Amino acid sequence: MVRLVKISSILAVVILLIGAVSQAQAEPKNWPIGWNSWFSGMYKYYHSRNSDFVPYVNTGKEVHLANLKDDNWSPDVWAHQYDDPKKVVENFYESGIITRQYSDDDVAILQVGPGFYHLSAIDQNRVAKYLEFIHGQKGVDMFFKLQDWHTKEIIGVYNSKYGLQFN
DSSP states (O other), X not given: OHHHHHHHHHHHHHHHHHHHHHHTSSSOOSSTTOHXXXXXXXXXXXXXXXXXXXXXXXXXXXXXXXXXXXXXOOTHHHHTTSSSXXXXXXXXXXXXXXXXXXXXXXXXXXXXXXXXXXXXXXXXXXXXXXXXXXXXXXXXXXXXXXXXXXXXXXXXXXXXXXXXXXX
């Protein structure tokens, strides 16, 4: 019984000390013992030291071309994986990356599916570059529009010179 009283009194002193330390801070407290303010203080401290962290590569502030400029990839890398290079395009269809290819008023349209959105910006550009490799003519710049499979909206364009560009 005496041991229980000692433990509870030590616990009470610890709670009071934590509460007193958290009361010294100027921000409002949501919890009586100050854990919320301690956590938010640690969060602010950590993120102020690591403020260059960006959770997504595709941001409105970063130009897509800047992310793709050092890509040494060649479509031959994918083409040599199969006997027929068009097998890669069939795999794009099977995985939902591409849902349809057609032309509207002499403009090529590439309809992309949900699998396309799961790819990184570099791989999205590589898919478009691979289609240029399969369907394009050497020395002729290729241009096509990208269309969302669900909304049927044009979401971007691809051309040989600048690569993939989103609206």
